[in-house]
């Protein structure tokens with residue numbers, strides 16, 4: 419089973435970025451813990467981060483027939499990128515939306531996700547554990563054959 423872990427804008431800055439909100443764990447540390455969990459779950463993970471909307475769309479399109487699920491933190495694009503929403507909607511495999519912070523408990527503009535209606539589900543507010551829960555959700559969905 420192959421799972422793409424996709425990180426959107428500014429997530430390469432985790433550790434340095436607003437630590438009061440996002441904590442001190444770096445993206446590399448998050449990816450390492452995902453790798454360890456993936457081994458336990460007998461899944462293969464591929465990682466990609468970009469600060470560019472088009473690069474994220476290109477990655478989703480190229481993963482289209484190669485992966486069984488996607489765990490995706492779209493960063494601020496969550497709240498307004500209809501292009502990314504369309505790319506997620508075109509995926510034939512489950513896409514799990516994850517956020518470190520609880521977007522519903524923050525500024526009003528973060529309460530809306532344009533991705534959520536086309537995602538399999540949303541995991542938000544558990545810090546780096548959101549990604550681990552997202553990976554578990556992805557594996558569970560793939561095993562049960564659900565999109």
Ligand code: DQA
Pocket residue numbers: 427428429491492493494495496516517518519520521528
């Ligand atoms: C985020 C939440 C977004 O609102 C924000 O723009 C981010 C990170 C999160 O993981 O909590 O960049 O997706």
